[in-house]
Amino acid sequence: MSPAENGGEPGTRFVAEIREQPAALRRLLEHDAEIARIAQEMRDRDARLVRLVGHGSSDNAASYGVYAFGLLPNWTAMRDSITLTVHYGKPLDMTGSTVIGLSQSGRTPDVVEYVKGARTAGAFTVAVTNDPGSELALAADAFIPLAAEPELAVAATKTYVNTLAALALLAGHVAERGGELAEGIGRAADLMESGIPGLERSTAKLALSFSYTGRMFVIGRGVEFATAREIALKLLETCRIAAEPLTATDLAHGPVAALDHLFPVWAIASSDGTLATVQEAATRIREMGANLVASGTAAELIKGAAFTVPVPMPEPALLSPLLSVVPGQLFASALARARGLDPDAPHGLAKVTLAS
Amino acid sequence: MSPAENGGEPGTRFVAEIREQPAALRRLLEHDAEIARIAQEMRDRDARLVRLVGHGSSDNAASYGVYAFGLLPNWTAMRDSITLTVHYGKPLDMTGSTVIGLSQSGRTPDVVEYVKGARTAGAFTVAVTNDPGSELALAADAFIPLAAEPELAVAATKTYVNTLAALALLAGHVAERGGELAEGIGRAADLMESGIPGLERSTAKLALSFSYTGRMFVIGRGVEFATAREIALKLLETCRIAAEPLTATDLAHGPVAALDHLFPVWAIASSDGTLATVQEAATRIREMGANLVASGTAAELIKGAAFTVPVPMPEPALLSPLLSVVPGQLFASALARARGLDPDAPHGLAKVTLAS
Numbered sequence: 213m214s215p216a217e218n219g220g221e222p223g224t225r226f227v228a229e230i231r232e233q234p235a236a237l238r239r240l241l242e243h244d245a246e247i248a249r250i251a252q253e254m255r256d257r258d259a260r261l262v263r264l265v266g267h268g269s270s271d272n273a274a275s276y277g278v279y280a281f282g283l284l285p286n287w288t289a290m291r292d293s294i295t296l297t298v299h300y301g302k303p304l305d306m307t308g309s310t311v312i313g314l315s316q317s318g319r320t321p322d323v324v325e326y327v328k329g330a331r332t333a334g335a336f337t338v339a340v341t342n343d344p345g346s347e348l349a350l351a352a353d354a355f356i357p358l359a360a361e362p363e364l365a366v367a368a369t370k371t372y373v374n375t376l377a378a379l380a381l382l383a384g385h386v387a388e389r390g391g392e393l394a395e396g397i398g399r400a401a402d403l404m405e406s407g408i409p410g411l412e413r414s415t416a417k418l419a420l421s422f423s424y425t426g427r428m429f430v431i432g433r434g435v436e437f438a439t440a441r442e443i444a445l446k447l448l449e450t451c452r453i454a455a456e457p458l459t460a461t462d463l464a465h466g467p468v469a470a471l472d473h474l475f476p477v478w479a480i481a482s483s484d485g486t487l488a489t490v491q492e493a494a495t496r497i498r499e500m501g502a503n504l505v506a507s508g509t510a511a512e513l514i515k516g517a518a519f520t521v522p523v524p525m526p527e528p529a530l531l532s533p534l535l536s537v538v539p540g541q542l543f544a545s546a547l548a549r550a551r552g553l554d555p556d557a558p559h560g561l562a563k564v565t566l567a568s
Numbered sequence: 569m570s571p572a573e574n575g576g577e578p579g580t581r582f583v584a585e586i587r588e589q590p591a592a593l594r595r596l597l598e599h600d601a602e603i604a605r606i607a608q609e610m611r612d613r614d615a616r617l618v619r620l621v622g623h624g625s626s627d628n629a630a631s632y633g634v635y636a637f638g639l640l641p642n643w644t645a646m647r648d649s650i651t652l653t654v655h656y657g658k659p660l661d662m663t664g665s666t667v668i669g670l671s672q673s674g675r676t677p678d679v680v681e682y683v684k685g686a687r688t689a690g691a692f693t694v695a696v697t698n699d700p701g702s703e704l705a706l707a708a709d710a711f712i713p714l715a716a717e718p719e720l721a722v723a724a725t726k727t728y729v730n731t732l733a734a735l736a737l738l739a740g741h742v743a744e745r746g747g748e749l750a751e752g753i754g755r756a757a758d759l760m761e762s763g764i765p766g767l768e769r770s771t772a773k774l775a776l777s778f779s780y781t782g783r784m785f786v787i788g789r790g791v792e793f794a795t796a797r798e799i800a801l802k803l804l805e806t807c808r809i810a811a812e813p814l815t816a817t818d819l820a821h822g823p824v825a826a827l828d829h830l831f832p833v834w835a836i837a838s839s840d841g842t843l844a845t846v847q848e849a850a851t852r853i854r855e856m857g858a859n860l861v862a863s864g865t866a867a868e869l870i871k872g873a874a875f876t877v878p879v880p881m882p883e884p885a886l887l888s889p890l891l892s893v894v895p896g897q898l899f900a901s902a903l904a905r906a907r908g909l910d911p912d913a914p915h916g917l918a919k920v921t922l923a924s
Contacts, residue, residue: 261617261644267817267818267821268821278649278652279656282656283652286659286660288617288648291646292644292646293790295635295789295815296639296790299789299790299840300635300639300790300841301841302638302642304638305642367822427782427810433651433655434649434655434656445822445823448823448825449825450825452825452826464921465623465624465627466917467805469804469806469915469916469917470809472808484655484656485655485657489655500915558825559825559856560827560855560856561822561824
């Protein structure tokens with residue numbers, strides 16, 4: 213649908229859905245009891261190898277899931293290969309595994325097929341989707357509704373944030389810390405709501421400096437690597453910037469050589485065990501003459517940044533990706549409009565991706 | 569060391585080491601018996617969850633390891649989070665796991681630390697490195713020498729290819745198919761040797777068309793996703809192109825929107841269950857007006873490519889990444905020189921990366 217058809221300016225839906233995120237998080241919390249029951253079943257079955265599958269923003273959220281399960285119940289979680297079972301037809305033994313299929317639409321073909329195969333192979337399968345009637349929801353043993361309400365902009369925002377929260381809450385219940393996580397998500401929604409107006413103003417100013425940027429890196433590590441991946445994807449799809457996500461450490465293993473003053477870097481810093489790696493990367497970035505945007509809960513601890521876009525620290529700290537993605541979403545929204553693009557409906561994309 | 573100090577033209581070492589790869593593969597095969605013993609120990613211990621860790625080219629090779637273990641012994645392998653155990657200090661229970669630490673130098677600090685912790689946590693630990701006296705080799709229970717001889721160009725080539733082969737051979741022995749894999753690697757070395765002169769000529773011509781390219785995607789799927797990652801890294805570090813690797817399917821989930829006639833795509837196609845996904849991506853790429861380079865064993869099956877750089881099919885087919893990376897290495901070598909850059913010593917990089 214063109215802006216004329218939806219009756220608004222370009223990007224109206226995208227920014228509206230970013231603003232809806234706090235409300236979407238609160239709606240997810242209404243499903244806390246269902247999520248607790250699924251966590252109990254994971255414990256009862258001792259299905260403690262967690263296999264996460266998805267594409268695009270869902271796969272970015274899966275990067276967060278690795279840390280949610282690793283940090284809360286201390287279980288091993290992985291972004292599993294879809295290709296191995298679906299395209300190469302290799303039936304793995306999945307007893308002892310929980311499979312979490314992530315798809316906003318619930319219609320991503322190879323995710324649905326993977327989940328069906330995993331269920332046959334003995335996994336406990338959980339669908340996380342925004343559509344309770346979707347094929348994915350019906351294929352799995354259990355179902356977590358994202359409760360984000362319809363997402364109309366092509367680029368995902370509130371479904372991404374709710375996928376993060378659903379994974380944190382599920383992992384929290386597995387660790388018998390569900391109450392603490394639910395409270396934390398509620399407080400994060402409040403922090404997000406009070407922070408969005410200020411972030412809209414600061415990212416709009418920031419976007420002016422990036423009107424002609426063609427290439428960027430977005431770096432983070434640990435829980436914030438998911439944020440780096442998601443911000444890079446927003447910049448690619450809405451602003452047509454060649455934005456590549458990298459861990460702070462992988463930046464030093466080669467890619468740093470490509471940087472110059474026309475190749476800026478967005479860095480997400482958290483006050484946790486990964487801070488030193490991001491600070492070290494920031495030094496290398498400055499040495500290459502590249503402009504640096506420091507974001508995240510520890511943005512102020514990155515020296516020499518040209519721009520700083522901090523977010524408040526939630527409690528527990530592993531919820532910081534709920535907040536740190538928002539400046540990136542708003543920056544993409546402002547920058548797309550500054551470049552004359554419509555972030556609601558990027559050229560060449562449809563909302564539901566049915567590519568295999 | 570500058571070209572003047574090493575007595576050669578820019579890129580002399582890089583191209584010499586690409587040409588040495590067949591000989592390096594044959595040297596690795598001299599260690600077949602040691603690799604077979606390590607595979608036997610993995611079986612004896614039933615350590616069938618394989619955790620691969622590394623950065624840069626080593627992490628790219630880990631992407632291949634997921635398929636080598638998935639396709640040969642049908643074991644689950646994953647690129648594990650280093651951050652979780654090293655930076656967040658979360659001690660996972662690693663009984664039943666084989667840990668494979670990958671580092672050409674054997675000195676990558678967090679890989680060494682991860683391996684030490686994993687050994688304490690009950691994993692069977694294997695070091696794969698080019699330096700038998702390195703800290704990584706000493707920290708692990710077992711050690712596979714890459715036998716690539718010293719690699720002097722900063723951008724890895726022969727150590728990458730030998731890491732792939734070491735993982736294939738190890739997975740082959742775990743599956744009791746070691747002899748078949750060793751023979752296959754030997755034949756792949758012969759195919760590579762006879763193919764390099766022709767590929768040097770064709771990629772030199774190809775490079776002329778890309779002198780001013782600033783952004784690229786490199787796509788592959790399944791076994792060839794490792795190749796896509798490694799070629800993108802070579803282009804980043806030696807040619808300063810913002811080259812991002814994507815699976816053929818993830819391209820459709822957003823990034824395709826950034827493409828235009830100044831944003832070409834290098835696609836690696838194999839004649840396996842993933843071919844249709846790469847063909848479908850190629851259609852989307854052409855629709856966006858982007859130039860396409862088709863490479864890999866099934867390059868000729870990609871329609872509408874502006875350039876085609878095929879490689880022969882090895883046997884078994886899962887060894888194709890040994891060959892399909894070579895056109896990308898040679899293209900990076902030719903393009904770097906066409907752009908006046910020295911691929912032996914990219915600005916801002918050192919051979920051994922000690923960043924944490």
